[in-house]
Amino acid sequence: MVDSRAPEYQRLYATLRQLREERDLTQTQLGERLGLTQRKVSLFESGDRRIDVIELTRYARALGVGLTDILDRAGIDYP
Numbered sequence: 390m391v392d393s394r395a396p397e398y399q400r401l402y403a404t405l406r407q408l409r410e411e412r413d414l415t416q417t418q419l420g421e422r423l424g425l426t427q428r429k430v431s432l433f434e435s436g437d438r439r440i441d442v443i444e445l446t447r448y449a450r451a452l453g454v455g456l457t458d459i460l461d462r463a464g465i466d467y468p
Contacts, residue, residue, distance in 0.1 A: 394436055397465055401445075404463040406434045408452045422451040 392398075409419050409430075416430040423430070423444075432438035433448075440448070449456045460467050 397463070398436060398439065400463040401440070401459070401465060402434050402436045404459055405440075405448055405452075408454060408459070408462075409434075412452060419451060423447055 409416070414422075415427075416434070417427040420427045420430045429438070433440050433444070445459065446456055449459055452459075457467070
């Protein structure tokens with residue numbers, strides 16, 4: 390199992406936070422768009438809960454960006 394504290398995950402979580410902040414959204418507001426609590430958004434952004442591909446896709450949609458845009462900004466290579 391991959392550690393959610395690995396550098397790639399930390400860059401991903403920081404990118405999600407940056408995208409949210411660029412859109413002037415609070416964690417609560419983003420949570421409402423995602424159907425999640427503020428606490429769960431906080432857990433994702435802090436890396437205390439690992440995000441899966443389905444949740445990441447929902448994040449992309451809620452933030453108005455493509456999944457590949459998130460990965461590119463986080464510096465994560467993909468096939």
